[in-house]
Amino acid sequence: MDPYHSRTSGSWEAAERVDPVLHQGVAPGPLSKEQLERFDRDGYLALPGWFSEQEAAALLEACDALKVAHAGSDVVVAEPDSDVVRSVFKVHELHERLAALWQGERLAGVARQIVGSDVYVHQSRVNYKPALDGREFFWHSDFETWHVEDGMPRMRSVSASISLTPSTEFNGPLMLVPGSHRSYIRTVGETPPEHYKQSLRRQQIGVPDVDALSYLVERGGIVAPKGPAGTVVFFDCNTMHGSVGNLSPEPRTNLFFVLNSVENRLVEPFGGLPPRPEHIATRG
Amino acid sequence: MDPYHSRTSGSWEAAERVDPVLHQGVAPGPLSKEQLERFDRDGYLALPGWFSEQEAAALLEACDALKVAHAGSDVVVAEPDSDVVRSVFKVHELHERLAALWQGERLAGVARQIVGSDVYVHQSRVNYKPALDGREFFWHSDFETWHVEDGMPRMRSVSASISLTPSTEFNGPLMLVPGSHRSYIRTVGETPPEHYKQSLRRQQIGVPDVDALSYLVERGGIVAPKGPAGTVVFFDCNTMHGSVGNLSPEPRTNLFFVLNSVENRLVEPFGGLPPRPEHIATRG
Numbered sequence: 001m002d003p004y005h006s007r008t009s010g011s012w013e014a015a016e017r018v019d020p021v022l023h024q025g026v027a028p029g030p031l032s033k034e035q036l037e038r039f040d041r042d043g044y045l046a047l048p049g050w051f052s053e054q055e056a057a058a059l060l061e062a063c064d065a066l067k068v069a070h071a072g073s074d075v076v077v078a079e080p081d082s083d084v085v086r087s088v089f090k091v092h093e094l095h096e097r098l099a100a101l102w103q104g105e106r107l108a109g110v111a112r113q114i115v116g117s118d119v120y121v122h123q124s125r126v127n128y129k130p131a132l133d134g135r136e137f138f139w140h141s142d143f144e145t146w147h148v149e150d151g152m153p154r155m156r157s158v159s160a161s162i163s164l165t166p167s168t169e170f171n172g173p174l175m176l177v178p179g180s181h182r183s184y185i186r187t188v189g190e191t192p193p194e195h196y197k198q199s200l201r202r203q204q205i206g207v208p209d210v211d212a213l214s215y216l217v218e219r220g221g222i223v224a225p226k227g228p229a230g231t232v233v234f235f236d237c238n239t240m241h242g243s244v245g246n247l248s249p250e251p252r253t254n255l256f257f258v259l260n261s262v263e264n265r266l267v268e269p270f271g272g273l274p275p276r277p278e279h280i281a282t283r284g
Numbered sequence: 285m286d287p288y289h290s291r292t293s294g295s296w297e298a299a300e301r302v303d304p305v306l307h308q309g310v311a312p313g314p315l316s317k318e319q320l321e322r323f324d325r326d327g328y329l330a331l332p333g334w335f336s337e338q339e340a341a342a343l344l345e346a347c348d349a350l351k352v353a354h355a356g357s358d359v360v361v362a363e364p365d366s367d368v369v370r371s372v373f374k375v376h377e378l379h380e381r382l383a384a385l386w387q388g389e390r391l392a393g394v395a396r397q398i399v400g401s402d403v404y405v406h407q408s409r410v411n412y413k414p415a416l417d418g419r420e421f422f423w424h425s426d427f428e429t430w431h432v433e434d435g436m437p438r439m440r441s442v443s444a445s446i447s448l449t450p451s452t453e454f455n456g457p458l459m460l461v462p463g464s465h466r467s468y469i470r471t472v473g474e475t476p477p478e479h480y481k482q483s484l485r486r487q488q489i490g491v492p493d494v495d496a497l498s499y500l501v502e503r504g505g506i507v508a509p510k511g512p513a514g515t516v517v518f519f520d521c522n523t524m525h526g527s528v529g530n531l532s533p534e535p536r537t538n539l540f541f542v543l544n545s546v547e548n549r550l551v552e553p554f555g556g557l558p559p560r561p562e563h564i565a566t567r568g
Binding site for chain 2: 132138175214217224245249250
């Protein structure tokens with residue numbers, strides 16, 4: 001039986017993870033032994049200043065250019081209540097600077113160290129949280145959706161969230177539940193067809209209920225790493241995360257790459273529905 | 285001309301406050317000289333432990349009883365997207381323990397020290413932010429609404445927000461802009477009739493736009509006082525404040541009293557529409 005089945009029952013369940021977090025233990029690479037051990041324990045690693053503020057500014061410029069160049073196309077997703085851009089997908093294929101970025105030691109090098117093999121981009125996106133009206137991202141494990149809706153077989157991918165603007169207490173920073181990567185939360189509810197068209201704006205299926213979230217938070221608490229533009233947070237594909245809205249008067253922009261092991265390429269979605277489009281989940 | 289006219293023009297404006305903050309300077313009372321001077325400078329004063337956790341627990345019990353007892357009545361307001369209770373109004377008249385509470389030295393005593401006269405309850409409410417789906421309160425100056433929609437003549441009232449649950453980084457705590465009480469932001473937009481029926485669920489008129497908020501935040505920044513249950517934040521009627529949603533797995537409950545000078549009783553609303561109901565703004 002699929003160890004990661006989900007949306008298959010009327011009640012939630014915390015199942016055990018059957019995959020390692022570090023797929024070759026403490027392997028050589030950009031992260032120190034201590035950093036790798038923290039990632040293994042907590043399911044995330046925050047690296048303030050991993051990129052410089054100058055690098056972040058150049059990346060922000062590239063993302064803003066894409067937002068304009070691709071307005072109205074499928075890769076651009078709007079906020080739930082307006083036409084304001086919330087996300088642009090597949091950015092690693094749309095801009096040379098972003099293609100070069102993920103392939104560097106500081107991203108792919110780290111991912112290889114964690115997943116123990118070569119990696120490719122499963123998904124890339126820039127998330128905009130406009131000043132005052134950037135909305136929340138509800139709590140979720142990415143892997144749950146990727147497994148059910150995209151057909152990612154096992155937990156063997158790592159996400160990198162790169163702040164292109166400072167991450168502060170007040171602009172809706174990424175929140176994570178330390179240690180949550182060890183429990184696989186089977187969620188309740190049936191996936192509707194073409195779920196992604198709605199879920200990318202506001203996710204309501206494939207998310208934990210209050211009891212499931214309490215179970216995780218009682219064990220690990222909540223953290224929200226802060227830092228200057230250029231800060232990177234690496235997190236495991238199964239780490240529970242989310243973020244509140246941005247009520248600050250400054251926009252907050254994050255660049256997001258999911259690096260998946262080449263030995264963990266997508267198969268048919270485990271939820272039984274047709275797969276999501278290529279710009280959301282690389283199959284090619 | 286009304287020094288505090290608002291919603292009267294197509295562009296926002298930061299007008300100067302014409303009223304003092306401390307209406308009798310450093311007057312005797314529960315707050316120290318240093319605390320009064322901080323209130324004067326910042327427009328707020330956070331007092332962790334002002335009430336004990338035991339007192340907070342007893343108050344929470346009283347509020348929860350009211351929520352049940354008055355379900356379906358006018359004093360109970362729901363969340364914007366659901367029937368979940370967001371606020372219960374007029375709680376100072378509905379429960380003996382809450383009536384006794386505001387009249388004590390720790391609330392009315394402080395208010396008298398600030399406004400320089402006796403006080404009465406202009407508004408009282410309990411605000412619930414349910415776990416996971418308690419929604420934001422957008423930035424606003426209370427006085428702007430009270431002046432335009434209720435007819436509060438001058439800036440001579442003080443609000444007390446009492447945490448009945450711990451206030452943490454992750455449960456949508458009260459955010460304030462220090463120093464914002466010195467500027468009166470005239471907002472843009474016309475007040476629709478019976479605006480309160482919508483605005484108490486999600487306020488969209490009488491709120492600052494991004495430029496107005498930037499103007500204030502560039503000068504004062506943003507703070508979000510934390511503390512155990514029983515923490516009180518006093519703030520001036522014109523201090524810009526708001527709060528993000530509660531994505532934590534625990535509900536967050538706040539009790540809120542507005543204590544207005546008896547020399548500042550309501551007159552006809554300055555916006556020209558009929559006044560809001562008595563349970564939202566005491567006229568009697």
